[in-house]
Amino acid sequence: MGVAVVTDSTSDIDPALAEKHGITVVPLFVIWGERRYRDYVELSREEFYRKLEQEPLLPATSQPTLEMFASVFAAHAAAGTPIYCIVVSSKLSGTVNVAHAAAQQFPGARIVVRDSRSVAGGLAMLALRAAACAKSGATLEAIDAAVERMLGNLRLFGCLPDLSFLVRTGRIGRARAAVGTLMKIVPVLTLKDGEVVAEAQVRTFSRAREVMIELTMRGVRDPENTDFLVMHTHAPELAAEVAERVGEALLGKTPASLEIREAGPVIATHGGPGAVGIFSC
Numbered sequence: 001m002g003v004a005v006v007t008d009s010t011s012d013i014d015p016a017l018a019e020k021h022g023i024t025v026v027p028l029f030v031i032w033g034e035r036r037y038r039d040y041v042e043l044s045r046e047e048f049y050r051k052l053e054q055e056p057l058l059p060a061t062s063q064p065t066l067e068m069f070a071s072v073f074a075a076h077a078a079a080g081t082p083i084y085c086i087v088v089s090s091k092l093s094g095t096v097n098v099a100h101a102a103a104q105q106f107p108g109a110r111i112v113v114r115d116s117r118s119v120a121g122g123l124a125m126l127a128l129r130a131a132a133c134a135k136s137g138a139t140l141e142a143i144d145a146a147v148e149r150m151l152g153n154l155r156l157f158g159c160l161p162d163l164s165f166l167v168r169t170g171r172i173g174r175a176r177a178a179v180g181t182l183m184k185i186v187p188v189l190t191l192k193d194g195e196v197v198a199e200a201q202v203r204t205f206s207r208a209r210e211v212m213i214e215l216t217m218r219g220v221r222d223p224e225n226t227d228f229l230v231m232h233t234h235a236p237e238l239a240a241e242v243a244e245r246v247g248e249a250l251l252g253k254t255p256a257s258l259e260i261r262e263a264g265p266v267i268a269t270h271g272g273p274g275a276v277g278i279f280s281c
Contacts, residue, residue, distance in 0.1 A: 002137070003134040004082070005022065005083075005084050005085075005143075006023070006083060006084070006085040006086075007026070008088055009025055009026065009039040010028060010087075010093070010119050011088075011124040012120050012121065012261060012262070012263050012264045013124045013128070015040065021131040021132070022131055023128070026068050026069055026072060027068070028061055028062065030048070030061055030266060031059060031060045032051060033057050039264055043265050045234070045268070048264075048268060049268075058165075061266050061270070063094045063095040063097075063098050064095060064098055066102050067102075069085075070102040073103060073109065074106070077106045077108070077109035082110040082111070082140045084112050084114070084134065085112065086130060086147065087099055087113070088123060089115060089117045089119055089191070090115045090194060091194040092195075092196070100113050117193060119267070120263055120267050120277070121277070121279040122191070122279045125154065125227065125229065125281055126147050126151065126154070129147060130146070155190070155279070156190055157189070157211075157277065158231070158277025158278065159186060159187070159188050159189065159276060160271055160272060161186075161274040165271060165272035166272070186203065186207070187201045187208070188200040188201070188211045188212050200215065209238075209276065213249060213278070216228075216278045216280055217249045217250075224255065224256065227256045228243075228257065228280050229261060230258075231267075231277045231278075231279065232262055232263065232275065233267065233271050233272065233276075234268065234274065235273065235275070235276055236262065238276050243258060
């Protein structure tokens with residue numbers, strides 16, 4: 001029978017990769033004035049940045065509807081397939097509440113809805129781990145246990161050249177107090193219990209990138225069994241530079257993986273262009 005894996009579009013899993021691993025991705029919305037676009041479905045990365053340059057209004061985001069999750073759950077529930085649904089941190093979005101409400105519409109189905117306490121590349125890593133476990137024949141309980149173990153090792157450090165996007169959309173959490181005057185300091189951000197907080201603060205964006213790499217490598221105990229994922233928002237050259245620096249910091253050791261991925265419209269709405277971060281696990 002297997003287990004169906006469901007996540008949301010803040011995971012930034014490429015549609016082809018999601019299809020390859022049997023993951024269903026429920027899109028969030030990007031809202032621009034009176035129009036609402038489904039993330040990745042009706043608004044590509046390229047179109048998002050074109051609109052960001054041209055539109056006088058800045059975008060906002062919203063969670064999927066209950067019906068969107070329910071329609072995904074219904075197909076699997078009708079087939080008797082258990083469902084493992086892992087979504088963006090509840091500290092960053094109400095998506096998990098919508099997924100829980102949708103799951104309650106199927107009292108006879110076996111559905112686990114998990115708050116990932118992460119986002120973007122971290123959520124992608126967790127969803128892909130869940131999918132790998134499901135493919136190997138693991139039960140819902142075993143998949144959830146594997147994800148929980150991974151969560152204990154998952155880390156993110158990132159930095160943004162312009163914090164105004166994060167402040168405007170209210171996603172900076174306790175880091176708001178740490179950033180002070182935005183023109184004077186640049187925080188190196190992390191996720192703690194699913195909330196964005198400042199791990200360090202420096203004077204320049206270039207120094208923030210260095211500290212981001214230092215903090216990442218400080219937590220790596222077994223580099224050859226560690227996966228690294230460099231995420232960026234419309235900054236491929238910067239991401240390539242960071243990935244190269246991470247490779248150099250490994251001192252000749254080969255990691256389990258070292259990938260670069262671009263975030264999509266929802267994440268870019270909150271991070272703005274030019275952001276970069278490193279997920280490791």
